[in-house]
Each structure stands twice: as structure tokens, then as C-alpha cells.
Amino acid sequence: MDKEQLRDKQGLTEIEFLQKYDASMYERPSVTVDMLIFTVVDEEKESYRKLPEKSLKLLMVKRGVHPYIGQWALPGGFVTKDESLDEAALRELKTETNIDNVYMEQLYTWGDVNRDPRTRVISCSYMALVDSSSLKVMAGDDADDARWFSVRYSVLEEKKTIMENDFVFEKVIKITLLNDKDTLETVIKVIEKYAGKVVMVDREVIVSNGIAFDHAQMIQYAVERLRNKIEYTDIAFNLMPELFTLSELQQVYEVTLGKELLSAAFRRKIANMVMETNQFTKDAGHRPAKLFRFNPNWRYM
Amino acid sequence: MDKEQLRDKQGLTEIEFLQKYDASMYERPSVTVDMLIFTVVDEEKESYRKLPEKSLKLLMVKRGVHPYIGQWALPGGFVTKDESLDEAALRELKTETNIDNVYMEQLYTWGDVNRDPRTRVISCSYMALVDSSSLKVMAGDDADDARWFSVRYSVLEEKKTIMENDFVFEKVIKITLLNDKDTLETVIKVIEKYAGKVVMVDREVIVSNGIAFDHAQMIQYAVERLRNKIEYTDIAFNLMPELFTLSELQQVYEVTLGKELLSAAFRRKIANMVMETNQFTKDAGHRPAKLFRFNPNWRYM
DNA sequence: TCAATAGTGTCTATTAGACAGTATACC
DNA sequence: GGTATACTGTCTAATAGACACTATTGA
Numbered sequence: 001m002d003k004e005q006l007r008d009k010q011g012l013t014e015i016e017f018l019q020k021y022d023a024s025m026y027e028r029p030s031v032t033v034d035m036l037i038f039t040v041v042d043e044e045k046e047s048y049r050k051l052p053e054k055s056l057k058l059l060m061v062k063r064g065v066h067p068y069i070g071q072w073a074l075p076g077g078f079v080t081k082d083e084s085l086d087e088a089a090l091r092e093l094k095t096e097t098n099i100d101n102v103y104m105e106q107l108y109t110w111g112d113v114n115r116d117p118r119t120r121v122i123s124c125s126y127m128a129l130v131d132s133s134s135l136k137v138m139a140g141d142d143a144d145d146a147r148w149f150s151v152r153y154s155v156l157e158e159k160k161t162i163m164e165n166d167f168v169f170e171k172v173i174k175i176t177l178l179n180d181k182d183t184l185e186t187v188i189k190v191i192e193k194y195a196g197k198v199v200m201v202d203r204e205v206i207v208s209n210g211i212a213f214d215h216a217q218m219i220q221y222a223v224e225r226l227r228n229k230i231e232y233t234d235i236a237f238n239l240m241p242e243l244f245t246l247s248e249l250q251q252v253y254e255v256t257l258g259k260e261l262l263s264a265a266f267r268r269k270i271a272n273m274v275m276e277t278n279q280f281t282k283d284a285g286h287r288p289a290k291l292f293r294f295n296p297n298w299r300y301m
Numbered sequence: 302m303d304k305e306q307l308r309d310k311q312g313l314t315e316i317e318f319l320q321k322y323d324a325s326m327y328e329r330p331s332v333t334v335d336m337l338i339f340t341v342v343d344e345e346k347e348s349y350r351k352l353p354e355k356s357l358k359l360l361m362v363k364r365g366v367h368p369y370i371g372q373w374a375l376p377g378g379f380v381t382k383d384e385s386l387d388e389a390a391l392r393e394l395k396t397e398t399n400i401d402n403v404y405m406e407q408l409y410t411w412g413d414v415n416r417d418p419r420t421r422v423i424s425c426s427y428m429a430l431v432d433s434s435s436l437k438v439m440a441g442d443d444a445d446d447a448r449w450f451s452v453r454y455s456v457l458e459e460k461k462t463i464m465e466n467d468f469v470f471e472k473v474i475k476i477t478l479l480n481d482k483d484t485l486e487t488v489i490k491v492i493e494k495y496a497g498k499v500v501m502v503d504r505e506v507i508v509s510n511g512i513a514f515d516h517a518q519m520i521q522y523a524v525e526r527l528r529n530k531i532e533y534t535d536i537a538f539n540l541m542p543e544l545f546t547l548s549e550l551q552q553v554y555e556v557t558l559g560k561e562l563l564s565a566a567f568r569r570k571i572a573n574m575v576m577e578t579n580q581f582t583k584d585a586g587h588r589p590a591k592l593f594r595f596n597p598n599w600r601y602m
Numbered sequence: 603t604c605a606a607t608a609g610t611g612t613c614t615a616t617t618a619g620a621c622a623g624t625a626t627a628c629c
Numbered sequence: 630g631g632t633a634t635a636c637t638g639t640c641t642a643a644t645a646g647a648c649a650c651t652a653t654t655g656a
Binding site: 012031167 | 309315322366367370371387389407412413418420421497538595
């Protein structure tokens with residue numbers, strides 16, 4: 001069992017083998033990370049009395065170089081040889097938002113052969129959730145090409161087709177990204193095929209208006225994942241500031257899920273995840289609300 | 302908006318840019334796929350009366366070359382330049398099990414800098430679920446080095462540490478892989494750190510006995526994912542043959558979840574996912590059981 | 603007859619949805 | 630006082646756990 005002494009068919013020990021190993025033998029793809037950076041921000045108040053509406057935002061970058069020049073892409077970049085995937089993702093996050101204390105999660109790795117016209121590129125997508133109050137400068141006011149877009153996500157059509165032993169489920173989803181200046185739109189058909197016992201999920205782009213590469217699919221995937229995970233985990237709190245009211249928390253849930261919730265049920269559901277403080281909101285033009293903070297211990301109570 | 306005419310800072314159109322693009326500019330990592338191929342098989346019957354016990358199996362390959370020569374690794378291989386990640390995974394699956402009609406899902410991409418001593422290798426892991434009755438030859442009887450191992454998964458320890466604003470949750474998990482000849486064992490500490498609002502998950506290998514690379518972590522990740530998904534999706538049916546009894550189905554759930562279930566509640570839970578046939582088991586030494594088949598339509602009833 | 607599994611009925615506890623109703627600041 | 634939000638109580642429906650009970654075969 002002495003690892004140092006084991007020899008392969010050429011009679012080499014592991015150390016000898018590694019010294020001779022020629023890393024350039026195989027043709028290698030490039031590897032990038034692409035970041036889906038979400039935040040929730042307050043829109044303008046309509047009146048002194050009303051609470052501001054919240055809106056889900058995604059950070060995109062306008063491409064100044066080929067390919068897809070002039071179109072919008074997710075922030076991202078190549079993984080260098082001396083950094084891990086996570087480190088590359090953190091680096092991209094830091095350069096785009098100038099913060100590093102955020103929730104980040106690997107989502108999916110995109111490896112179609114022709115997804116980049118330059119060369120073979122495999123891209124690992126990460127989702128990051130940012131509390132907007134921690135963003136010192138909201139990207140968009142300086143020379144940088146990064147801008148936040150509001151995310152609208154809607155299901156246009158759902159269809160099931162049943163054959164002898166095959167079942168096909170199709171969902172057509174429209175995503176609109178918009179800000180003051182630009183409106184990007186994409187329509188994606190998500191196809192689930194059960195042929196016998198094989199499940200294949202396929203994302204077909206029907207419309208992709210101003211979105212570079214396969215980033216429309218990445219956005220659709222990420223929003224779906226975000227919506228799923230917000231229901232059964234505590235990731236929503238990564239979108240919240242230190243102190244918040246339960247109504248604000250509910251608004252964040254509503255805006256990411258894209259539907260209204262009943263406050264009684266909502267409060268029961270998240271009751272264990274928060275801790276009361278003895279502070280209240282002020283000058284609201286209506287009854288003040290108690291401020292809460294996240295209780296990271298809730299799973300283990 | 303004429304895409305063909307857009308020129309970059311060097312005055313190049315996209316077509317001109319792509320012709321000049323030098324793909325060898327950056328140092329590139331190698332990319333591999335690693336397959337977590339699971340199946341459930343019947344162990345020996347104890348008596349004519351008793352039903353055979355089932356067991357969750359994972360396919361591993363004994364390495365005949367450096368590095369980690371003599372140790373066991375997940376089946377996998379390099380992604381070539383003209384195949385997508387999914388295609389590479391399907392190809393590996395086909396070469397290892399000789400079937401291609403199976404459920405397959407991308408799990409996670411592992412990108413630590415030194416995870417492979419040869420060179421920088423990024424590895425995308427896939428999980429496949431195989432119905433054991435569709436395996437013509439169970440790997441292990443021929444010259445091939447692929448073998449099925451029974452999977453034992455147990456939580457040795459759970460700990461939470463609460464500081465001022467930091468919370469650390471640690472879980473120590475032991476996984477034992479065993480077959481007639483070999484026993485592989487690994488102990489992994491899964492660490493979740495909430496520092497302020499950052500969640501980082503880290504997997505630290507404490508013991509890895511005979512398992513190559515970071516494949517112990519991959520196995521831990523995959524078993525956890527399998528256990529989660531079997532609770533709220535229908536993936537378990539990919540482990541079942543065309544026709545099955547509800548007791549067999551329950552055993553598959555029990556063996557992947559690692560716990561016993563109450564049959565009344567179980568039957569209620571999966572009632573919509575199956576369709577009755579009018580066939581029954583025979584010669585069982587006890588009351589015959591009705592045979593069922595999967596109902597892929599259950600979500601949309 | 604009995605061992606072993608197949609399958610059902612029902613009580614209970616928990617949870618989510620629905621909605622009515624009360625509370626309280628600030629202009 | 631009236632508006633807008635904050636927060637609670639309770640009825641109902643759906644679901645999971647627990648467990649007792651009946652059913653059916655082959656040796």
C-alpha cells in the first residue's frame with residue numbers, strides 16, 4: 001500500500017509520471033464564469049403615504065468588443081490558471097459591484113460546442129444575491145458599461161403532448177429586461193421530453209433581442225432557480241439589509257416570485273427565520289412597523 | 302442595427318474579428334466529465350418467503366494509470382473539442398454501461414486549482430440513474446475494471462457554533478463503498494459558514510481511503526442531491542423497471558433515503574405518480590401484489 | 603394454519619390559504 | 630377623521646405521521 005512505490009505499465013512511479021506528463025496533449029476549451037447578480041431596489045414613492053414598490057434587478061454589461069458588439073451580456077470572464085472557479089466568480093463579482101460579502105452559488109455549466117463564435121468556450125454560471133443598500137454606487141452612473149435591468153418574467157404558454165410512450169411538456173417563457181434607456185426581450189421555449197424513461201430538458205431561444213451569447217438561457221435558468229429556492233430556503237435574506245420590516249421582506253418575496261402573497265400566511269411561514277428588535281420605522285405616514293433581523297439559527301431551533 | 306456592419310475600436314467587423322481571433326492566447330484548463338451512475342439492485346433472498354432486500358449501488362473504476370494508480374475513481378474522461386458537455390457525459394455513460402436510455406442530470410462543476418496533480422483540470426459531474434434490469438451485464442465479471450459498490454451514507458456528527466454575528470454549521474459524514482472484494486471509506490466534513498451574510502459551503506476530506514482525486518466530495522454531493530430530489534420529484538422511477546409493485550418502489554425510496562417509511566403514507570404520497578395495471582406478482586410465498594407503471598403525466602392531472 | 607407481505611381506514615398534528623377584523627401612526 | 634399600512638385570530642382544506650386493521654397467497 002505504499003503509494004510512492006506503485007509503478008504503472010511503463011514502470012514509472014507517480015512522481016516520475018507527473019514529471020513526464022505533457023499537459024498540452026489534448027486540445028482544451030476556454031473556461032469562463034458568468035455572473036447572475038440580482039438585487040431588489042425601491043422604486044420611486046408615489047406619495048408620502050405609500051410604501052415604495054420594489055423591483056428585481058439583474059446586472060448586465062454592454063459589450064464593446066466583438067463578438068456581439070453593442071449587445072448586452074452577463075458580467076464574466078476567463079478563469080485563469082491559478083484561481084479556482086469560485087475564486088474567479090468572486091473576482092468578477094468584486095470588479096463589477098465592488099463588494100465581496102455576498103451570497104454566491106454555482107448554478108450550471110454551459111458547454112454547447114458553438115455557444116461562442118470565437119472558440120470553444122465552456123461557461124460556468126454563478127448566481128449572486130446582493131443587498132442593494134450595500135451597493136455604494138449603483139452601477140450605471142459612471143463610465144462603466146454595467147447597468148441594472150428590471151426583470152419581468154412571464155409564462156406565455158404551457159402545453160403537454162401525450163403519445164404512446166412519449167410525453168412532451170413545453171413552456172414558453174418571456175423575459176423582459178428594462179431600464180431607462182434599453183429594453184431587452186427574450187422568449188425561450190423550455191422542452192421536457194420523457195421518451196420512455198429519458199428526461200431531457202432543452203432550452204430553445206425563440207427571440208433574443210439584444211442579449212449576447214446564450215445568456216438568455218442562463219437568465220431563464222437563474223430566475224427559475226431563484227424562484228424555487230426562495231420558497232424553501234432562506235436565500236431571500238441575502239437581498240435584505242441588516243434591519244427590515246416584515247412588509248419589506250414580503251415585498252422581496254413577491255417581486256422575485258412574481259405573485260402576491262397573503263400577509264397572514266407569509267408571516268407564519270417566515271416567523272422562525274427572523275428575530276424581533278425593539279426598533280420601529282418612523283415618519284411613514286401610517287402605523288410604524290417593527291424592525292426585524294435575520295435569524296441564521298432558525299433551521300436548528 | 303445591422304449586425305454585419307458594426308465595427309469595433311480597431312475598425313473590424315465581427316467577421317473580420319473572428320478571422321483574426323487567436324484562440325491560443327490564454328492558458329486553458331482541461332475539462333472532464335465525471336459520472337455518478339447509480340442503480341438499485343436486489344440482494345440475495347434469505348428464504349423463499351422473504352422479499353429480497355434492495356441496495357443502492359454506485360459504479361466506480363479502478364485506475365490502472367497514474368495518478369492515483371490502484372485507487373478507485375468515478376468513470377469519466379476528457380471533453381473533446383467537438384462534443385458538448387452533455388454529449389461527453391452520454392458518451393461516458395454509454396461506454397461504461399452500454400445503455401443510453403437513462404436519466405441524466407448535471408450536478409456540479411469542480412474547479413479547485415490543484416484537484417488533479419497532472420495539470421489544471423476542471424470537472425463537471427453528472428448523475429445518472431439506471432434501472433438495473435436494463436443492465437445486460439452487470440459490470441464486474443469481465444476484463445473491465447468497472448465495479449458496482451454498495452453505498453452506505455451516515456451522519457457521524459452535527460455541530461453548530463454561534464458567535465456574535467457568525468454562525469458555523471458542521472456536519473461530518475461517513476460514506477462507505479463496498480463490494481465482495483473492496484471496501485472504500487471516506488469521511489467528509491461539510492462546513493457552512495454564515496459570516497454576516499455570506500454563506501460558504503466547504504467540503505473538507507478527513508478520510509479518503511482508496512478514492513481518487515476529489516471524487517469523495519463528488520460522491521457526498523451526489524448522494525445528498527439524490528436524497529433531496531427523490532423527496533420532491535419523480536426521479537426515483539428512473540431506478541425502476543417498466544412494471545413494479547408499490548412495495549418495490551417503497552424499498553427504492555427507503556434505500557436511497559436511508560430510512561424506513563410507513564407504507565400507508567408512502568402509498569398516498571406516490572398515488573398520483575403511478576398507474577395500475579391488471580397484472581400481479583406470482584409465486585411469492587405470500588399475497589400477490591398488483592403491478593404498477595409510472596405515470597409521467599402526474600404533475601399535470 | 604401461519605409466515606410474510608399487500609393493502610386500507612382513520613385519528614391526529616401540522617401547515618397553507620382565505621379573509622375578516624383590530625391597531626396605529628401621520629397629515 | 631381618514632388613509633394606508635401593521636398585525637392578529639380563526640375557519641377550512643390539504644397533507645404527513647402513526648398505527649391498527651383486514652386480505653391473500655403458498656408451503
